[in-house]
Amino acid sequence: xxxxxxxxxxxxxxxxxxxxIRPELGSIVGTIAVFTLFAFFAYDSGMFKPQGxxxxxxxxxxxxxxxxxACLLMIAGEFDLSVGSMIGFAGMMIAVFGMVLGLPMxxxxxxxxxxxxxxGAINGIIVVKTGLPSFIVTLAFLFILRGFTxxxxxxxxxxxxxxxxxxxxxxxxxxxxxxxxxxxxxxxWLGDAGFIDTFQRGSREGQPVIDGIPMLIVWAxxxxxxGHILLTKTRFGNWIFxxxxxxxxxxxxxxxxxxxxxxxFVFTAICATIFATCQVMEFGSAGADRGLLKEFEAIIAxxxxxxxxxxxxxxxxxxxxxxxxxxxxxxxxxxxxxxxSLYRVFVGVILLAAVIxxxxxxxxxxxxx
Amino acid sequence: xxDSAMPDSTTPGSTMRSPIIEMRDIEKHFxxxxxxxxxxxDVFAGECHCLLxxxxxxxxxxxxxxxxxHQPTSGExxxxxxxxxxxxxxxxxxxxxxxxxxxxxxxxLMSVTRNFFMGNEPVKKVGPFKLFDQQLANxxxxxxxxxxxxxxxxxxxxxxxxxxxxxxxVAIARAVHFGAKVLILDEPTSALGVRQxxxxxxxxxxxxxxxxAVVFITHNVRHALxxxxxxxxxxxxxxxxxxxxxxxxxxxxxxxxxxxxxxVALESSLGGTV
Numbered sequence: 001x002x003x004x005x006x007x008x009x010x011x012x013x014x015x016x017x018x019x020x021i022r023p024e025l026g027s028i029v030g031t032i033a034v035f036t037l038f039a040f041f042a043y044d045s046g047m048f049k050p051q052g053x054x055x056x057x058x059x060x061x062x063x064x065x066x067x068x069x070a071c072l073l074m075i076a077g078e079f080d081l082s083v084g085s086m087i088g089f090a091g092m093m094i095a096v097f098g099m100v101l102g103l104p105m106x107x108x109x110x111x112x113x114x115x116x117x118x119x120g121a122i123n124g125i126i127v128v129k130t131g132l133p134s135f136i137v138t139l140a141f142l143f144i145l146r147g148f149t150x151x152x153x154x155x156x157x158x159x160x161x162x163x164x165x166x167x168x169x170x171x172x173x174x175x176x177x178x179x180x181x182x183x184x185x186x187x188x189w190l191g192d193a194g195f196i197d198t199f200q201r202g203s204r205e206g207q208p209v210i211d212g213i214p215m216l217i218v219w220a221x222x223x224x225x226x227g228h229i230l231l232t233k234t235r236f237g238n239w240i241f242x243x244x245x246x247x248x249x250x251x252x253x254x255x256x257x258x259x260x261x262x263x264x265f266v267f268t269a270i271c272a273t274i275f276a277t278c279q280v281m282e283f284g285s286a287g288a289d290r291g292l293l294k295e296f297e298a299i300i301a302x303x304x305x306x307x308x309x310x311x312x313x314x315x316x317x318x319x320x321x322x323x324x325x326x327x328x329x330x331x332x333x334x335x336x337x338x339x340x341s342l343y344r345v346f347v348g349v350i351l352l353a354a355v356i357x358x359x360x361x362x363x364x365x366x367x368x369x
Numbered sequence: 370x371x372d373s374a375m376p377d378s379t380t381p382g383s384t385m386r387s388p389i390i391e392m393r394d395i396e397k398h399f400x401x402x403x404x405x406x407x408x409x410x411d412v413f414a415g416e417c418h419c420l421l422x423x424x425x426x427x428x429x430x431x432x433x434x435x436x437x438x439h440q441p442t443s444g445e446x447x448x449x450x451x452x453x454x455x456x457x458x459x460x461x462x463x464x465x466x467x468x469x470x471x472x473x474x475x476x477x478l479m480s481v482t483r484n485f486f487m488g489n490e491p492v493k494k495v496g497p498f499k500l501f502d503q504q505l506a507n508x509x510x511x512x513x514x515x516x517x518x519x520x521x522x523x524x525x526x527x528x529x530x531x532x533x534x535x536x537x538x539v540a541i542a543r544a545v546h547f548g549a550k551v552l553i554l555d556e557p558t559s560a561l562g563v564r565q566x567x568x569x570x571x572x573x574x575x576x577x578x579x580x581x582a583v584v585f586i587t588h589n590v591r592h593a594l595x596x597x598x599x600x601x602x603x604x605x606x607x608x609x610x611x612x613x614x615x616x617x618x619x620x621x622x623x624x625x626x627x628x629x630x631x632x633v634a635l636e637s638s639l640g641g642t643v
Contacts, residue, residue, distance in 0.1 A: 234492075238483050238487060238501060242483075245476035245478045312478045
């Protein structure tokens with residue numbers, strides 16, 4: 001009897017509503033709302049001029065890079081609270097290997113990636129083997145990594161910031177992959193043709209105000225595409241959903257749950273390292289306080305993007321839009337001349353709103369009560 | 370996925386040939402606890418063999434031994450006539466023994482297709498990449514579901530929107546599609562309503578007719594009698610015997626399960642409703 005009633009209700013779902021009900025819905029609505037809002041309040045501020053767009057795009061791209069890793073890991077049913085510390089640690093490793101030990105920059109970057117991926121694997125192995133909540137295990141690594149990030153440069157260089165990396169990276173083949181820019185000729189042409197502004201005076205007179213797309217943005221887009229295809233279009237993606245949805249059921253069906261989870265910890269660590277490398281190459285220095293609180297920003301972007309904190313449900317596109325919302329608001333408040341501390345208020349409010357909305361959408365999709 | 374693993378020569382309810390799986394005098398001890406004290410059971414292809422027993426009778430331990438989760442302390446297992454010992458569930462699954470658990474079978478947040486092909490995803494090559502063949506997976510899922518009498522709105526529908534009985538049916542259809550020769554159903558009807566139970570029982574009947582051996586674990590005599598060809602009753606870790614269909618009454622089965630006397634006394638006061 002109950003069956004029949006349910007059936008009828010299920011069949012009433014229209015195509016329109018079906019297209020609407022998806023994990024990304026909350027973040028799509030949020031993105032539209034945020035852009036509309038700033039179009040009203042900050043249109044004249046230059047926020048939507050090329051320089052302004054580049055400004056919030058870079059900030060958003062930073063959020064996106066770590067959000068993609070956090071998103072896949074969360075769908076696989078785990079957290080990583082050590083992302084922020086990993087960013088600081090990875091940056092410091094590059095500086096230590098490249099500056100203190102004097103290795104070529106490409107080697108320093110590669111060694112750092114190997115070390116950080118290994119730490120991600122250790123995180124994952126401990127979580128999988130002990131069955132402890134990843135919350136606790138990665139919280140431990142949050143402190144361990146941050147501690148080393150402060151301890152190492154203080155011990156060998158007696159300071160917490162190691163600079164001069166830009167000069168050391170000069171002529172290196174790998175460093176521009178993270179710190180360089182692409183599309184300079186296009187922007188030069190756009191500047192010459194008058195589509196974008198050019199500098200009117202100074203040493204760069206005649207050059208366009210934007211001389212290329214930073215590799216940071218390229219990495220963000222590449223990671224989003226990679227993550228989205230991996231999650232929705234491959235076998236492995238199905239295993240990610242299964243591992244997070246119900247590890248026991250997945251194991252019963254022959255899904256290598258342990259391997260999936262460990263690999264996702266490694267991927268999250270790699271994303272953090274990409275972030276760190278881009279940052280170090282851009283700033284030309286590594287600081288012991290880099291990446292502070294980034295783990296929470298990544299998790300919030302993922303949750304705003306529609307992922308379920310308990311795993312098994314979510315979307316990379318949603319997480320990317322969540323990151324975009326953060327970038328736009330953080331910089332938009334600056335453009336609109338609003339005090340920056342209100343950004344935190346906003347983060348709290350949007351987190352709450354997103355979680356409430358997403359819980360509702362999810363109930364519609366899954367029929368859970 | 371072709372259904373090549375399915376035995377094609379078997380006619381349902383055929384004359385007794387050798388059983389597809391035979392368990393002889395299985396004992397299982399956990400430390401000082403004797404969970405199984407000599408259980409024997411054989412199942413033929415195309416037969417539904419019901420394993421009945423009250424809570425704590427050892428049903429779960431027994432089927433876990435059958436599906437490779439536990440290794441018997443003593444006793445022999447013959448699979449397709451050959452002695453066999455499964456070191457883990459994966460070995461049993463590879464041999465064609467599939468278990469459908471009451472819970473732990475489906476992931477509610479995932480679509481029916483994704484659940485159906487979980488761990489067995491079909492892939493197609495796109496350039497250098499191997500991608501999940503969603504179209505094929507959706508098509509097969511829809512076909513298999515409608516063969517089992519479930520009309521899905523869409524293969525993208527989350528399993529959470531299905532009823533308990535439909536979920537069991539998806540799990541059974543999945544096991545059959547991936548070549549199960551022996552299907553162990555662990556209390557598939559215990560949490561279901563009347564109508565859903567009827568659906569699951571009719572699914573069991575369809576599966577049996579395809580020539581698959583079904584081991585149906587239950588403590589509900591009526592559900593067992595509805596589909597069972599043979600009935601084995603477990604009590605306190607021992608087999609109390611096996612009866613053929615038509616040779617035993619529901620009352621006798623009930624008595625065996627409960628261990629005799631007390632039930633008789635109860636029965637009169639309850640008017641035979643249990």
